[in-house]
Amino acid sequence: MDLFRMLGGGARFDKKRFKEDIEVFQPKAVSTGLNADAEAALATELDFFKNKKPASKKAPAKKNEKKAKSDSDSEDDEDNSGESSGEDQTHEGDESEEDDESGSDDDEEEENEEEEEESIGFADKEQLALFRNHLKIKVYGTDIPNPFRSFEGLGKQYQVEPYLQRNILASGFKKPTPIQMQAIPVILHGRDIMAMAPTGSGKTMAFVLPILHDLKGPEKVGYRAVIISPTRELATQASIYINAKESPNSSGSIFNQIKKLSVGRKFKVCMLTKATAATQGQAPHLRQKYDILISTPLRLVHAIQQEKMELDQYVSHKLLEQGFLEQTDEIFAACSHPSLQKSLFSATLPSGVEALANTFMRSPIRIVIGSKNAATETINQKLIYCGSEEGKLIAIRQQIQGGLKPPVLIFVQSIERAKELFHELIYDGINVDVIHSERTKAQRDKIVEGFRQGKIWVLIATELMARGVDFKGVNLVINYDFPQTVQSYIHRIGRTGRAGRSGEAITYFTNEDQTYLKSIVNVMRESGCEVADWMLEMKKPSKNQKKNLRQRPLGRSSINTMSSYDKKKIAHKRDIIANSKKRKAGGPVNNGESKKKSKVESSKA
Numbered sequence: 323m324d325l326f327r328m329l330g331g332g333a334r335f336d337k338k339r340f341k342e343d344i345e346v347f348q349p350k351a352v353s354t355g356l357n358a359d360a361e362a363a364l365a366t367e368l369d370f371f372k373n374k375k376p377a378s379k380k381a382p383a384k385k386n387e388k389k390a391k392s393d394s395d396s397e398d399d400e401d402n403s404g405e406s407s408g409e410d411q412t413h414e415g416d417e418s419e420e421d422d423e424s425g426s427d428d429d430e431e432e433e434n435e436e437e438e439e440e441s442i443g444f445a446d447k448e449q450l451a452l453f454r455n456h457l458k459i460k461v462y463g464t465d466i467p468n469p470f471r472s473f474e475g476l477g478k479q480y481q482v483e484p485y486l487q488r489n490i491l492a493s494g495f496k497k498p499t500p501i502q503m504q505a506i507p508v509i510l511h512g513r514d515i516m517a518m519a520p521t522g523s524g525k526t527m528a529f530v531l532p533i534l535h536d537l538k539g540p541e542k543v544g545y546r547a548v549i550i551s552p553t554r555e556l557a558t559q560a561s562i563y564i565n566a567k568e569s570p571n572s573s574g575s576i577f578n579q580i581k582k583l584s585v586g587r588k589f590k591v592c593m594l595t596k597a598t599a600a601t602q603g604q605a606p607h608l609r610q611k612y613d614i615l616i617s618t619p620l621r622l623v624h625a626i627q628q629e630k631m632e633l634d635q636y637v638s639h640k641l642l643e644q645g646f647l648e649q650t651d652e653i654f655a656a657c658s659h660p661s662l663q664k665s666l667f668s669a670t671l672p673s674g675v676e677a678l679a680n681t682f683m684r685s686p687i688r689i690v691i692g693s694k695n696a697a698t699e700t701i702n703q704k705l706i707y708c709g710s711e712e713g714k715l716i717a718i719r720q721q722i723q724g725g726l727k728p729p730v731l732i733f734v735q736s737i738e739r740a741k742e743l744f745h746e747l748i749y750d751g752i753n754v755d756v757i758h759s760e761r762t763k764a765q766r767d768k769i770v771e772g773f774r775q776g777k778i779w780v781l782i783a784t785e786l787m788a789r790g791v792d793f794k795g796v797n798l799v800i801n802y803d804f805p806q807t808v809q810s811y812i813h814r815i816g817r818t819g820r821a822g823r824s825g826e827a828i829t830y831f832t833n834e835d836q837t838y839l840k841s842i843v844n845v846m847r848e849s850g851c852e853v854a855d856w857m858l859e860m861k862k863p864s865k866n867q868k869k870n871l872r873q874r875p876l877g878r879s880s881i882n883t884m885s886s887y888d889k890k891k892i893a894h895k896r897d898i899i900a901n902s903k904k905r906k907a908g909g910p911v912n913n914g915e916s917k918k919k920s921k922v923e924s925s926k927a
């Protein structure tokens with residue numbers, strides 16, 4: 323269909339006469355499950371929206387009620403971007419083709435044939451619409467390929483290489499997730515795509531699979547696909563994929579997903595680091611030829627500026643964030659291939675970012691799974707009022723004493739506060755650690771691995787860990803500090819409740835945070851969580867208030883319950899240990915450094 327439209331460029335084909343020729347180019351209809359309904363197509367563990375619950379159960383009805391209410395009440399800016407679940411679904415074929423001037427019978431017949439073509443794999447357009455509706459797949463754009471229902475169906479329809487089929491099975495993936503069902507055919511048709519789907523819903527495979535399919539096999543020609551990931555942790559989780567204790571599908575890092583899906587083909591994948599960038603700085607004929615490049619935006623831009631990168635083929639673009647927009651321009655400027663294909667995947671997409679993405683995409687297809695900027699429905703979200711900063715520390719201690727079910731991830735708003743909270747909790751008899759960008763890469767990798775293996779029960783983290791990192795078993799996320807944006811909230815809590823599992827997210831709020839509470843309340847309501855009536859009646863923050871918070875976190879008094887005497891004692895002990903180590907190593911000893919430091923600390927407190 324697409325191929326004909328592209329080649330036709332305004333010309334009209336007599337599709338009856340050239341039926342056989344068309345069939346040669348036409349992807350084959352999915353033969354499986356033609357009459358099966360969407361519910362059957364979805365495995366229970368992937369039923370993110372709990373569509374499989376019996377209709378008689380009360381909860382979903384309540385959700386719908388709440389949701390209907392929210393549509394009239396949704397935020398009008400980037401938090402919920404005026405695009406509530408009430409937005410109309412634009413199915414393929416809804417957009418009119420060239421005007422029919424004659425209105426002849428022939429044209430009518432042709433129209434019917436086009437309708438048939440467009441509902442490949444489905445009995446008719448109505449069945450297709452029902453299928454999408456049921457899985458909460460919304461699509462916007464023109465000539466939108468149909469979703470596929472099963473991996474076998476995908477294989478037949480798009481002639482997906484058997485090695486990819488085998489690797490999907492070996493990953494333990496029985497059914498595609500809704501984002502995979504709709505996004506994979508779109509990318510395979512060569513279309514630009516903007517896709518939003520809940521955290522933990524399988525977006526990584528939705529773009530990795532079509533890339534591998536398109537690249538066919540390794541070639542020593544240079545980069546043919548570039549994947550940009552917001553953090554190094556998401557891109558690599560390098561120490562994890564070699565961990566034999568992990569089940570085969572336990573890590574969803576981009577590198578790891580490529581590795582698992584490409585077994586049998588020796589694709590060369592470069593994770594851009596300082597070291598690999600240095601080797602790419604050699605003369606072009608000496609450079610290693612990789613097929614796929616994975617990088618964080620800043621590192622890639624740096625390499626481009628240093629002329630260490632030649633990017634001229636095919637780009638798949640996982641995530642684009644507001645702060646990275648300038649870099650994105652530079653990256654696209656370096657990717658000069660005429661048929662460059664761009665993909666953008668995220669759990670959240672502020673409307674400003676979407677508008678910008680629209681400027682560099684070619685008639686993109688937009689896919690939204692569920693409600694835009696809502697959280698995964700498998701997460702039980704709670705808000706806890708703590709009054710003040712001291713109240714938060716009391717609340718977390720109570721939580722620990724009441725018994726935490728590890729692994730638990732705690733988010734705070736700054737490195738300083740991460741360190742402070744760590745120093746508080748380390749005396750509470752739990753295995754706690756802290757991760758932030760001041761820790762070395764080796765330390766970060768080790769911590770992530772320890773957390774996965776259950777050696778670390780509670781991990782205190784900054785925003786560094788909020789996006790994309792796939793910890794399947796996280797039971798609880800605590801937002802110790804109220805998040806600065808709705809997007810941050812959704813990504814942070816999305817570290818739990820992944821791949822259809824259930825999880826819990828608790829957000830502490832103080833008097834100062836109350837101004838911003840309504841934004842989170844809206845996400846909770848959109849995702850079907852219970853919210854107290856008084857919260858629903860709260861005023862939402864103004865655009866300016868939100869902008870200010872996005873730019874700067876709220877000032878908070880430091881996390882600190884220890885007396886200065888206790889702190890001095892601990893610091894003194896630390897010095898004794900450090901000095902004894904240094905003495906053993908024959909180095910200079912510290913004379914009261916900690917004492918001075920503790921004085922500063924106590925005067926601050």
Ligand SMILES: Nc1ncnc2c1ncn2[C@@H]1O[C@H](COP(=O)(O)OP(=O)(O)OP(=O)(O)O)[C@@H](O)[C@H]1O
Binds near residue numbers: 573
């Ligand atoms: N079809 C599938 N069946 C079962 N599990 C799947 C399937 N596809 C992906 N997964 C698993 O689901 C988990 C989450 O996938 P992934 O990390 O791609 O989510 P995501 O949507 O990118 O999340 P985030 O927005 O947080 O980055 C991973 O562990 C992955 O292996």
